[in-house]
Amino acid sequence: MKWARRAVLAVLGLYFLLPLVAMLDFSTRGRGGVRDLSAWRAIGQDSELLHAILVSVELAVLTAVLMLVLLVPTMTWVHLRLPRMKRLIEALCLLPLVIPAIVLVVGIASLYSWVTYFLGDSPLTLTFVYVVLVLPYAYRAIESGLTAVDVRTLSEAARSLGASWPTVMLRVVLPNVRAAVLSAGLLAVALVLGEYTIASLLNFTTLQVDVALLGKRNAEISIAVSLAALVFAFALLLGISLVAGRRRSARAVEPLAPSAAQPLASSGAPA
Amino acid sequence: MSERDGVAVDLTGLHRSYGGVPALDGLDLHVQAGEFVSLLGPSGCGKTTALRILAGLETADEGQVRVGGKDLTQVPANRRDMGMVFQAYSLFPHLTALDNVAFGLRLRKVSTSDRRRQAGEVLELVGLGSQAGKYPHQMSGGQQQRVALARALAIRPQVLLLDEPLSALDAKVRVQLREEIRRLQTELGITTLFVTHDQEEALAISDRVGVMSQGRLEQLDSPATVYQRPATPFVAEFVGVTNSFSGTVDGAGVLLPGGVRLPAAVVQGLPDRSPVRVLVRPDALHLRAGDGVLRGSVVTHSFLGPVTRLSVKLAEADLPVRVDLPSERAHEFPVASQVGLDVEPTAALLARS
Numbered sequence: 246m247k248w249a250r251r252a253v254l255a256v257l258g259l260y261f262l263l264p265l266v267a268m269l270d271f272s273t274r275g276r277g278g279v280r281d282l283s284a285w286r287a288i289g290q291d292s293e294l295l296h297a298i299l300v301s302v303e304l305a306v307l308t309a310v311l312m313l314v315l316l317v318p319t320m321t322w323v324h325l326r327l328p329r330m331k332r333l334i335e336a337l338c339l340l341p342l343v344i345p346a347i348v349l350v351v352g353i354a355s356l357y358s359w360v361t362y363f364l365g366d367s368p369l370t371l372t373f374v375y376v377v378l379v380l381p382y383a384y385r386a387i388e389s390g391l392t393a394v395d396v397r398t399l400s401e402a403a404r405s406l407g408a409s410w411p412t413v414m415l416r417v418v419l420p421n422v423r424a425a426v427l428s429a430g431l432l433a434v435a436l437v438l439g440e441y442t443i444a445s446l447l448n449f450t451t452l453q454v455d456v457a458l459l460g461k462r463n464a465e466i467s468i469a470v471s472l473a474a475l476v477f478a479f480a481l482l483l484g485i486s487l488v489a490g491r492r493r494s495a496r497a498v499e500p501l502a503p504s505a506a507q508p509l510a511s512s513g514a515p516a
Numbered sequence: 517m518s519e520r521d522g523v524a525v526d527l528t529g530l531h532r533s534y535g536g537v538p539a540l541d542g543l544d545l546h547v548q549a550g551e552f553v554s555l556l557g558p559s560g561c562g563k564t565t566a567l568r569i570l571a572g573l574e575t576a577d578e579g580q581v582r583v584g585g586k587d588l589t590q591v592p593a594n595r596r597d598m599g600m601v602f603q604a605y606s607l608f609p610h611l612t613a614l615d616n617v618a619f620g621l622r623l624r625k626v627s628t629s630d631r632r633r634q635a636g637e638v639l640e641l642v643g644l645g646s647q648a649g650k651y652p653h654q655m656s657g658g659q660q661q662r663v664a665l666a667r668a669l670a671i672r673p674q675v676l677l678l679d680e681p682l683s684a685l686d687a688k689v690r691v692q693l694r695e696e697i698r699r700l701q702t703e704l705g706i707t708t709l710f711v712t713h714d715q716e717e718a719l720a721i722s723d724r725v726g727v728m729s730q731g732r733l734e735q736l737d738s739p740a741t742v743y744q745r746p747a748t749p750f751v752a753e754f755v756g757v758t759n760s761f762s763g764t765v766d767g768a769g770v771l772l773p774g775g776v777r778l779p780a781a782v783v784q785g786l787p788d789r790s791p792v793r794v795l796v797r798p799d800a801l802h803l804r805a806g807d808g809v810l811r812g813s814v815v816t817h818s819f820l821g822p823v824t825r826l827s828v829k830l831a832e833a834d835l836p837v838r839v840d841l842p843s844e845r846a847h848e849f850p851v852a853s854q855v856g857l858d859v860e861p862t863a864a865l866l867a868r869s
Contacts, residue, residue: 404573407595409594
């Protein structure tokens with residue numbers, strides 16, 4: 246069956262790689278059939294594009310941070326103290342998944358006039374709506390991390406040892422759901438870097454909006470930027486799967502049999 | 517770690533209910549300084565709730581928690597200075613055994629070198645000095661619980677709380693570890709409250725055993741007293757194995773339905789013919805070939821190591837009773853043999869109508 250597995254992988258690999266190869270080919274196609282990196286070099290010279298990239302990166306980081314700051318303590322608290330609220334929180338977090346982006350924009354457009362009034366018209370205000378957008382994915386990632394460890398017993402143990410609630414969060418809960426938090430953060434970054442609809446409809450220029458505009462002016466540069474963004478997103482997703490894989494293998498270490506317990510020492514005990 | 521005096525613990529009038537169902541119904545418990553008290557009872561009797569309220573992990577609806585004379589009722593768990601070992605494995609998975617033990621010391625701002633030294637000493641104390649660099653998933657259940665014990669002791673707590681810490685372990689490790697816990701507790705003189713549903717465990721290592729039922733303390737006494745002189749029918753039936761005989765009072769005995777009279781000094785003074793129930797331990801019944809006060813036939817043998825427990829079906833009352841006798845004598849009474857049973861008049865534990 247090994248060959249069948251390889252065949253499936255080859256077909257899938259081809260399916261995903263072919264468009265990327267085509268994009269690379271298109272973005273490096275110079276005049277007279279000569280390979281030319283001018284489109285790639287132009288990325289660094291287009292100040293609007295650079296600004297859009299910067300905005301998108303800032304948005305991605307801000308969204309990931311705000312989402313984690315809101316979601317991790319809330320979900321931990323629900324796990325520890327309000328388990329009956331779990332269904333409600335889950336439903337709320339998954340809601341953006343079933344609301345089309347256009348509906349979301351129509352709904353929040355009027356709200357954004359207030360956001361603009363209070364916080365200015367910086368594209369970074371998109372952070373708020375992006376946090377909502379990434380909730381379903383982040384919720385799933387963090388939830389899997391919290392259910393994989395006995396958060397309740399660990400936090401009670403830490404409390405009895407003298408830890409305040411912030412210490413419990415920082416020194417006990419976070420280190421044990423680190424992989425899940427990292428996954429949630431990377432998913433948020435990947436989603437924000439690929440988001441077009443909301444930014445465009447709210448008239449903010451982010452990377453994807455600028456790429457779309459650029460596509461009308463200069464297709465080669467637009468394709469080069471798209472390819473770079475795609476490769477970056479792939480690298481992120483690869484990072485997530487590596488982190489998740491490492492977590493799985495760490496948990497897969499078999500505990501020793503109880504009978505392998507050390508004989509109880511009395512030699513080390515004080516007289 | 518050095519010896520030190522323990523502190524007294526007083527739980528007064530503790531009430532706690534969950535969704536209208538009472539878990540604690542006016543619990544009063546006094547634990548003397550340096551004492552090892554076990555709370556024993558069936559699931560849902562409120563023993564763990566009492567321990568968690570003492571630890572500050574739950575709040576009481578009513579009542580007071582005093583430790584060393586100080587009222588801790590409103591003090592949060594992290595300021596109560598109590599070491600706790602949980603039923604579930606509670607070591608921090610991301611820390612080594614040494615770092616787990618040092619966790620509480622770190623919170624107390626002990627310098628890195630001091631806390632590593634102290635944590636190492638406590639790990640030695642529980643016999644795991646060589647395992648300091650291991651992570652919890654690399655250790656057995658027994659080792660993990662011993663590290664958890666070391667972690668609880670490292671902060672030199674006022675009170676040590678043990679919430680069924682042995683129940684997830686296999687039988688041999690359980691016995692080893694309970695003896696280890698008792699040894700450490702005696703050496704350190706630390707006031708300890710141990711919650712368990714395993715009566716053998718409670719009777720084996722405690723200064724006093726508190727038997728709980730439906731959120732109240734039924735009896736708090738030495739293990740021998742709880743076993744030999746149970747204060748209530750519940751304690752008699754819950755602690756140890758008993759045979760129950762129902763009948764009517766007949767002088768200093770009980771007249772069983774088959775017309776047989778069972779001597780039971782405990783019913784003396786009760787009005788004749790009043791309905792009564794007496795309980796007799798399996799080791800208080802004596803088997804003999806031929807006739808006895810009661811007669812029956814052997815149904816089964818259960819080998820329990822030093823003793824063998826025989827189930828005997830009484831001829832008179834169609835009632836199975838359990839009888840313990842030394843294993844080396846068990847072959848004298850094979851299955852289906854007819855036997856007689858004698859009962860010491862003072863062996864019957866208690867009566868109730």
